[in-house]
Amino acid sequence: MNQQITAQQLNAAGHLTIGGCDSIELAHEFGTPLVVYDVSQIRRQIRSFRKVFEENNVDYAVSYASKAFAAIAMYQVAAVEDAHVDVVSAGELYTAIKANFPMDRVSFHGNNKSREELEMAVDHHVGTIMLDNFHEIDLLADVLEVKDATIDVMLRITPGISAHTNKYIQTGQVDSKFGFDLQSGQADEALQKVLANPRMKMRGLHAHIGSQIFELAGFEGVAKKLVEVAAHWRDQFNYEAEVINVGGGFGIRYVSADHPLQPEEFVDAIIKAIKKETSAKGLSMPAIWIEPGRSIVGPAGYNLYTVGSRKDVPGLKPYVTVDGGMGDNIRPALYQAEYETVLASDPQAPIKEHVRLAGKYCESGDILAQDQGLPETKPGDVLAMLDTGAYGYSMASNYNRNPRPAVVFAENGKAQVVVERESLEDLVHLDRSYKQ
Numbered sequence: 001m002n003q004q005i006t007a008q009q010l011n012a013a014g015h016l017t018i019g020g021c022d023s024i025e026l027a028h029e030f031g032t033p034l035v036v037y038d039v040s041q042i043r044r045q046i047r048s049f050r051k052v053f054e055e056n057n058v059d060y061a062v063s064y065a066s067k068a069f070a071a072i073a074m075y076q077v078a079a080v081e082d083a084h085v086d087v088v089s090a091g092e093l094y095t096a097i098k099a100n101f102p103m104d105r106v107s108f109h110g111n112n113k114s115r116e117e118l119e120m121a122v123d124h125h126v127g128t129i130m131l132d133n134f135h136e137i138d139l140l141a142d143v144l145e146v147k148d149a150t151i152d153v154m155l156r157i158t159p160g161i162s163a164h165t166n167k168y169i170q171t172g173q174v175d176s177k178f179g180f181d182l183q184s185g186q187a188d189e190a191l192q193k194v195l196a197n198p199r200m201k202m203r204g205l206h207a208h209i210g211s212q213i214f215e216l217a218g219f220e221g222v223a224k225k226l227v228e229v230a231a232h233w234r235d236q237f238n239y240e241a242e243v244i245n246v247g248g249g250f251g252i253r254y255v256s257a258d259h260p261l262q263p264e265e266f267v268d269a270i271i272k273a274i275k276k277e278t279s280a281k282g283l284s285m286p287a288i289w290i291e292p293g294r295s296i297v298g299p300a301g302y303n304l305y306t307v308g309s310r311k312d313v314p315g316l317k318p319y320v321t322v323d324g325g326m327g328d329n330i331r332p333a334l335y336q337a338e339y340e341t342v343l344a345s346d347p348q349a350p351i352k353e354h355v356r357l358a359g360k361y362c363e364s365g366d367i368l369a370q371d372q373g374l375p376e377t378k379p380g381d382v383l384a385m386l387d388t389g390a391y392g393y394s395m396a397s398n399y400n401r402n403p404r405p406a407v408v409f410a411e412n413g414k415a416q417v418v419v420e421r422e423s424l425e426d427l428v429h430l431d432r433s434y435k436q
Contacts, residue, residue, distance in 0.1 A: 019410025301389020325359015
């Protein structure tokens with residue numbers, strides 16, 4: 001029996017429900033593979049983050065890291081819930097603009113922003129540019145001069161803290177492509193360049209130590225380090241940070257072996273650490289910003305698949321193949337991410353066998369799960385993969401020229417398509433004939 005599925009998620013027929021909607025009916029109405037979000041769960045997590053800040057009586061921003069999943073509808077939900085968002089490309093910014101998201105609550109990240117992206121951010125009055133390198137400082141300075149504009153900025157630093165997580169998603173260590181190094185003096189030099197430019201308003205400093213982190217120590221460490229830097233900048237350069245942004249990376253439960261804290265517990269520890277350190281160093285209490293992505297949308301997402309072929313070889317684990325795979329969820333193939341999957345028509349059915357859950361893509365590595373316990377399945381059964389809301393659809397591809405799936409938002413028993421399923425015509429609409 002799957003411990004991640006509660007009795008409240010089952011309807012009278014025993015089917016898995018998502019946002020009050022029967023998952024079998026969703027699969028039949030919208031087709032598979034299908035990405036479904038429980039919107040109420042997204043709202044609850046944003047509110048839980050906000051509550052812990054308000055209980056600690058500190059100024060704050062909960063900035064949704066939209067690389068986890070970006071769509072017009074997602075930005076609209078974030079706007080209603082009074083969240084900020086961080087974007088990392090012109091595409092994400094454009095999507096937020098199309099969603100009428102308040103631009104003053106947008107932060108623009110990235111380690112290689114183009115001139116065109118910075119111009120777009122300035123033209124649309126983005127709230128904060130997160131400066132990542134010296135080239136960007138110079139580029140933004142020129143853009144602001146040409147446009148006779150000003151903008152708020154923060155400096156991203158690499159705090160020298162390596163979070164206990166997959167090496168592909170560590171970002172806080174010294175040897176990282178992101179941010180200004182502390183030990184070499186890069187961060188101090190960057191601060192002086194920004195303070196010398198009247199078109200840039202320096203708001204504070206930012207660090208991000210990685211993703212899918214389960215331990216408090218890394219977050220408490222980065223909180224302490226950022227306050228140390230803030231105190232150094234006050235003493236050395238007479239600058240006091242208004243904002244300390246500790247990033248995100250709060251881990252979630254994917255499989256039974258995962259035992260993360262509740263995301264808001266990480267935040268409570270960060271707040272208390274910053275309060276303690278600022279008091280000890282005689283600093284004014286800054287606003288605290290966080291940038292959760294996975295912890296907001298990950299547990300709210302489900303991928304629905306239809307079972308197709310099966311391969312049995314004596315002495316080996318069978319392959320059960322579904323109609324999706326690495327094209328809609330690259331994470332298992334990319335860095336061996338694990339998920340749990342249930343039979344949508346009976347999520348608590350006893351496990352009868354352990355199988356390799358395979359995708360339909362023409363790669364031997366297209367395995368969604370290497371060891372998935374399932375009841376007996378047959379072609380046509382609908383499977384629900386749990387906790388797929390982060391970095392699934394956002395990393396989806398058209399590999400093998402397969403269309404990307406539709407995305408459905410479900411809430412209070414009602415479902416609507418928020419991203420249409422791609423058609424075969426969509427796959428070729430940018431192609432052009434070669435004139436020989």
